[in-house]
Amino acid sequence: xxxxxxxxxxxxxxxxxxxxxxxxxxxxxxxxxxxxxxxxxxxxxxxxxxxxxxxxxxxxxxxxxxxxxxxxxxxxxxxxxxxxxxxxxxxxxxxxxxxxxxxxxxxxxxxxxxxxxxxxxxxxxxxxxxxxxxxxxxxxxxxxxxxxxxxxxxxxxxxxxxxxxxxxxxxxxxxxxxxxxxxxxxxxxxxxxxxxxxxxxxxxxxxxxxxxxxxxxxxxxxxxxxxxxxxxxxxxxxxxxxxxxxxxx
Numbered sequence: 425x426x427x428x429x430x431x432x433x434x435x436x437x438x439x440x441x442x443x444x445x446x447x448x449x450x451x452x453x454x455x456x457x458x459x460x461x462x463x464x465x466x467x468x469x470x471x472x473x474x475x476x477x478x479x480x481x482x483x484x485x486x487x488x489x490x491x492x493x494x495x496x497x498x499x500x501x502x503x504x505x506x507x508x509x510x511x512x513x514x515x516x517x518x519x520x521x522x523x524x525x526x527x528x529x530x531x532x533x534x535x536x537x538x539x540x541x542x543x544x545x546x547x548x549x550x551x552x553x554x555x556x557x558x559x560x561x562x563x564x565x566x567x568x569x570x571x572x573x574x575x576x577x578x579x580x581x582x583x584x585x586x587x588x589x590x591x592x593x594x595x596x597x598x599x600x601x602x603x604x605x606x607x608x609x610x611x612x613x614x615x616x617x618x619x620x621x622x623x624x625x626x627x628x629x630x631x632x633x634x635x636x637x638x639x640x641x642x643x644x645x646x647x648x649x650x651x652x653x654x655x656x657x658x659x660x661x662x663x664x665x666x667x668x669x670x671x672x673x
Contacts, residue, residue: 466508486655523558575613577634603643642658
């Protein structure tokens with residue numbers, strides 16, 4: 425009997441020792457999933473709002489010492505459409521846009537000054553000019569950092585430029601008027617950031633700077649009483665800074 429009891433106690437102690445040697449199961453911790461990388465590939469439309477500063481130069485064809493120069497800053501808006509594709513961090517695209525001022529005000533200078541009929545003693549005159557609108561089409565090259573995109577743009581531009589001369593004192597009378605579309609080029613830089621999903625598109629906010637140069641073009645006087653003495657060669661340039669709201673599909 426004693427032998428059986430001793431054997432049972434020894435067996436029990438041995439089983440407890442074996443259980444103590446068995447390692448407890450380890451808890452396996454999974455690594456968090458990698459952060460989603462935003463894809464800039466797609467077709468998009470955009471609306472922009474910002475400020476434009478222009479500089480318009482006119483030189484009279486028959487009187488090379490007479491000038492028709494004005495400067496102006498205005499609020500503008502634009503519509504854009506484009507498509508782009510992403511390879512790794514590089515984004516290539518193409519975009520077309522059309523931009524207009526919120527108002528059709530002219531920039532002005534007064535005679536007799538270097539900006540308005542400086543070479544001729546014609547007092548009581550106001551020189552005015554404006555850019556009615558312009559459109560662009562060009563390429564886009566960017567570098568993406570997940571939901572951020574830094575890019576440069578450049579290409580063809582075309583804008584309508586109008587000039588006129590007025591008798592300054594009342595009654596105000598237009599003495600000459602010209603209007604023509606000018607070809608040219610543009611270049612710019614910008615930065616975009618993906619904000620959130622919106623319906624069936626991605627909402628993107630950006631800021632863009634753009635410089636536009638319009639070629640010199642001959643402007644004949646097309647006023648009610650045209651005169652070749654008012655014909656002028658006109659060139660223009662503008663700079664814009666605008667906020668851009670993009671919907672990418």
